[in-house]
Amino acid sequence: xxxxxxxxxxxxxxxxxxxxxxxxxxxxxxxxxxxxxxxxxxxxxxxxxxxxxxxxxxxxxxxxxxxxxxxxxxxxxxxxxxxxxxxxxxxxxxxxxxxxxxxxxxxxxxxxxxxxxxxxxxxxxxxxxxxxxxxxxxxxxxxxxxxx
Numbered sequence: 587x588x589x590x591x592x593x594x595x596x597x598x599x600x601x602x603x604x605x606x607x608x609x610x611x612x613x614x615x616x617x618x619x620x621x622x623x624x625x626x627x628x629x630x631x632x633x634x635x636x637x638x639x640x641x642x643x644x645x646x647x648x649x650x651x652x653x654x655x656x657x658x659x660x661x662x663x664x665x666x667x668x669x670x671x672x673x674x675x676x677x678x679x680x681x682x683x684x685x686x687x688x689x690x691x692x693x694x695x696x697x698x699x700x701x702x703x704x705x706x707x708x709x710x711x712x713x714x715x716x717x718x719x720x721x722x723x724x725x726x727x728x729x730x731x732x733x734x
Contacts, residue, residue: 598620616642618643625637638652638662641665
């Protein structure tokens with residue numbers, strides 16, 4: 587059996603429709619039909635310019651025009667997402683996130699966790715036989731007393 591990747595590519599291209607173009611500033615650029623596999627490696631190595639360059643259908647002609655338009659990191663991510671993929675969490679996390687305001691208020695006024703701590707279970711006697719009805723002893727912690 588042969589898996590015909592040429593036929594698979596043709597089917598994906600037909601489903602997508604006409605070729606993708608991007609517009610940035612006053613310029614328009616044609617993109618490749620599918621992302622080359624090396625884009626993921628370039629992105630993980632921080633080579634975003636190189637990754638964007640291989641997305642251009644004609645990089646030798648269009649690369650300098652595109653650079654003059656000063657694409658942003660988010661522009662690159664938007665192009666990649668058009669193809670139905672992402673560059674991965676490690677790349678996405680390099681974006682700076684905006685603050686969303688003041689931190690939330692505490693949900694409790696308790697200063698210790700003594701009141702909510704679970705009871706401590708002591709170890710079973712190791713000399714007890716396996717088939718015995720051994721029980722554990724439970725000791726409840728009490729809050730420390732002030733020695734002053």
